[in-house]
Amino acid sequence: MSIAIEKISKNYGRFTALDDVSLTIDNGELVALLGPSGSGKTTLLRVIAGLESPDSGTIRLRDEESTHLNAARRGIGFVFQHYALFRHMTIFENVAFGLRVQRGGTRLTRREIRNRVDELLSLVQLDSYARMYPDQLSGGQRQRVALARALAVRPSVLLLDEPFSALDAKVRKDLRDWLRRIHDELNVTTVLVTHDQEEALEVADRVAILNRGALEQYGTPQQIYDHPVSPFVYNFLGNVNLFHGRLLTDLSPATQSAFSGHDIASIIGFVRPHEFELSRSLPEDRHAVLATVERVHAAGPQVRLDVKVNGGKNLVAVEVSKARYRDLELREGGEIFISLQAIRVFNDRAAAEQLLDQGAGI
Amino acid sequence: MTRVILVVAALFFVALFLVLPLVAVFAQAFAHGWRIYIEAIREKDVLAALRLTLLVAAVAVPLNVAFGIAASWAITRFDFIGKNLLVSLIDIPLAVSPVVAGLMYIELFGLHGWMGPWLSQHNLHIVFAVPGLVLATIFVTFPFVARELIPFMQAQGSDEEEAAVVLGAGGWSIFWRVTLPNIKWALLYGTILAASRSIGEFGAVSVLSGHIRGRTVTLPLEVEMLYNEYNFTAAFAAASLLSLAAVITLIVKKAIELISGVHTPPSKEDFAE
Numbered sequence: 288m289s290i291a292i293e294k295i296s297k298n299y300g301r302f303t304a305l306d307d308v309s310l311t312i313d314n315g316e317l318v319a320l321l322g323p324s325g326s327g328k329t330t331l332l333r334v335i336a337g338l339e340s341p342d343s344g345t346i347r348l349r350d351e352e353s354t355h356l357n358a359a360r361r362g363i364g365f366v367f368q369h370y371a372l373f374r375h376m377t378i379f380e381n382v383a384f385g386l387r388v389q390r391g392g393t394r395l396t397r398r399e400i401r402n403r404v405d406e407l408l409s410l411v412q413l414d415s416y417a418r419m420y421p422d423q424l425s426g427g428q429r430q431r432v433a434l435a436r437a438l439a440v441r442p443s444v445l446l447l448d449e450p451f452s453a454l455d456a457k458v459r460k461d462l463r464d465w466l467r468r469i470h471d472e473l474n475v476t477t478v479l480v481t482h483d484q485e486e487a488l489e490v491a492d493r494v495a496i497l498n499r500g501a502l503e504q505y506g507t508p509q510q511i512y513d514h515p516v517s518p519f520v521y522n523f524l525g526n527v528n529l530f531h532g533r534l535l536t537d538l539s540p541a542t543q544s545a546f547s548g549h550d551i552a553s554i555i556g557f558v559r560p561h562e563f564e565l566s567r568s569l570p571e572d573r574h575a576v577l578a579t580v581e582r583v584h585a586a587g588p589q590v591r592l593d594v595k596v597n598g599g600k601n602l603v604a605v606e607v608s609k610a611r612y613r614d615l616e617l618r619e620g621g622e623i624f625i626s627l628q629a630i631r632v633f634n635d636r637a638a639a640e641q642l643l644d645q646g647a648g649i
Numbered sequence: 650m651t652r653v654i655l656v657v658a659a660l661f662f663v664a665l666f667l668v669l670p671l672v673a674v675f676a677q678a679f680a681h682g683w684r685i686y687i688e689a690i691r692e693k694d695v696l697a698a699l700r701l702t703l704l705v706a707a708v709a710v711p712l713n714v715a716f717g718i719a720a721s722w723a724i725t726r727f728d729f730i731g732k733n734l735l736v737s738l739i740d741i742p743l744a745v746s747p748v749v750a751g752l753m754y755i756e757l758f759g760l761h762g763w764m765g766p767w768l769s770q771h772n773l774h775i776v777f778a779v780p781g782l783v784l785a786t787i788f789v790t791f792p793f794v795a796r797e798l799i800p801f802m803q804a805q806g807s808d809e810e811e812a813a814v815v816l817g818a819g820g821w822s823i824f825w826r827v828t829l830p831n832i833k834w835a836l837l838y839g840t841i842l843a844a845s846r847s848i849g850e851f852g853a854v855s856v857l858s859g860h861i862r863g864r865t866v867t868l869p870l871e872v873e874m875l876y877n878e879y880n881f882t883a884a885f886a887a888a889s890l891l892s893l894a895a896v897i898t899l900i901v902k903k904a905i906e907l908i909s910g911v912h913t914p915p916s917k918e919d920f921a922e
Contacts, residue, residue, distance in 0.1 A: 338811055358814045365815040371808035375830040385816035388826070433812075440816060 288443035295344035319487035322497035364437030372421040385440040560606040575626035677885035689886035698871035709786040717794025751856025777859030785853035797839030834909030845898040
């Protein structure tokens with residue numbers, strides 16, 4: 288089922304939760320709503336579900352105007368952050384709930400309900416837990432029950448509100464992969480709210496990035512990662528080094544043209560850790576600075592280095608391959624020339640100041 | 650050492666001011682033996698007072714249960730203008746003396762009160778009749794159920810109800826299948842408190858009763874009247890019935906606390922959820 292969100296705004300008193308947000312989600316797509324807390328992503332999900340009503344704008348489900356349609360009649364499955372299982376019901380009854388409260392001709396017989404619940408419990412690999420109560424299960428198991436319960440009524444849209452955020456890292460990773468498989472198997476349009484950029488980029492077909500109630504960027508994970516449209520998006524995707532103007536002139540010839548005609552103080556540049564070039568001697572074009580290796584993290588496929596530009600204050604995160612690390616004979620306390628392979632420059636004083644206030648920047 | 654002193658002091662005061670008087674009631678009631686006690690209780694007026702007390706409780710308690718659920722639901726699940734005011738108003742009966750409550754109803758429904766003329770034209774009797782007793786009892790027991798449910802429902806949140814809505818359940822279905830099973834112990838707890846108070850209520854009921862023996866006299870009023878007539882054995886026998894009700898209430902209340910965990914400190918796991 289396709290979802291069209293058109294110009295949705297929502298305020299809580301003087302707090303703007305959503306500010307003129309528009310985006311469309313195609314049938315069968317898995318879209319992640321990504322943003323920091325307070326960005327409005329959960330509010331948007333609840334508006335789609337009908338658990339909140341927007342102050343203005345429209346929601347169209349399956350090309351039908353549905354802004355004020357009762358949540359009970361939208362044909363959606365909703366998975367809550369804290370599971371929201373019915374605590375006084377067994378796992379079986381939890382999954383059967385949506386089938387039992389169906390009205391009129393669509394209600395299944397007792398036997399059909401039993402078969403459907405069994406089918407779902409085996410889909411989420413919890414067959415033997417049918418008679419247990421929610422508080423006897425682990426967090427990961429409870430969230431699988433919540434998913435089975437949501438899927439029982441064959442929803443045409445599945446909405447998940449930070450479903451894995453209360454779980455530990457290993458379980459979170461497993462459930463994320465498993466969610467993607469279920470999505471592909473059932474081909475149900477899915478909207479996932481998350482504040483974890485890795486989760487969003489890994490699992491979703493398209494990612495919508497929200498900031499302070501507004502949509503910053505909407506695109507495939509690759510588009511978003513490779514072509515962030517704003518300093519906010521670049522910074523939020525994580526793992527970046529933020530430079531302001533003056534230092535950049537020394538680091539890369541590529542950036543010098545970007546500075547012409549601009550106030551250098553309003554320029555910020557982002558460099559990802561793997562976009563540095565390291566060398567033991569000053570390169571021929573002389574665009575490099577000398578830095579001291581402060582710390583080496585050698586565990587993992589890549590070696591991560593914290594280096595400090597000589598004369599600077601803050602650490603720069605750099606990633607190199609294991610082989611390159613050995614060739615360079617790097618060690619803590621040693622010195623190395625760093626230069627840039629790539630940089631993304633924004634000329635946005637307000638954004639620069641906001642990010643610098645948060646303690647980022649070199 | 651401090652601990653021992655505090656514990657002994659607390660036990661001493663409980664014994665002196667609570668247990669001893671309770672024992673004295675039963676001692677007095679049985680002072681002239683079993684036979685006299687049974688006779689005193691089987692007295693026509695005492696039985697009538699007992700029936701009336703139970704009748705009043707049977708009407709007042711369910712009404713307050715319905716009100717308590719509705720108010721707690723509205724307060725914990727919706728935002729509306731005047732919500733804080735409603736929360737404060739619920740507490741009025743706890744702050745106002747029951748005698749004043751009784752007088753308020755006299756002023757409202759009495760022969761010379763605001764609605765008195767209209768009521769007497771239509772031959773409706775509230776003051777000095779059973780409806781007045783019920784009204785007074787509803788007033789004094791008003792906060793008990795809501796007071797119990799509001800913090801409980803706030804702590805539980807509305808996640809489960811929202812989950813039920815999204816799954817297609819209607820309002821009634823959600824109430825019976827999801828909300829009620831979750832609040833049942835807190836509800837029962839509040840109901841017990843309300844019932845116990847409505848059986849024991851004296852002040853408000855005394856003002857509105859008119860003390861017509863056998864018709865508008867509840868058990869607490871009967872105790873006072875017997876006592877004023879120097880009929881001590883009968884007074885204490887009737888009082889022993891009220892005390893018995895209190896003891897039963899305490900036991901049921903304790904049992905609910907043990908079974909359900911209502912009013913026990915939340916465990917670590919509740920926070921981990």
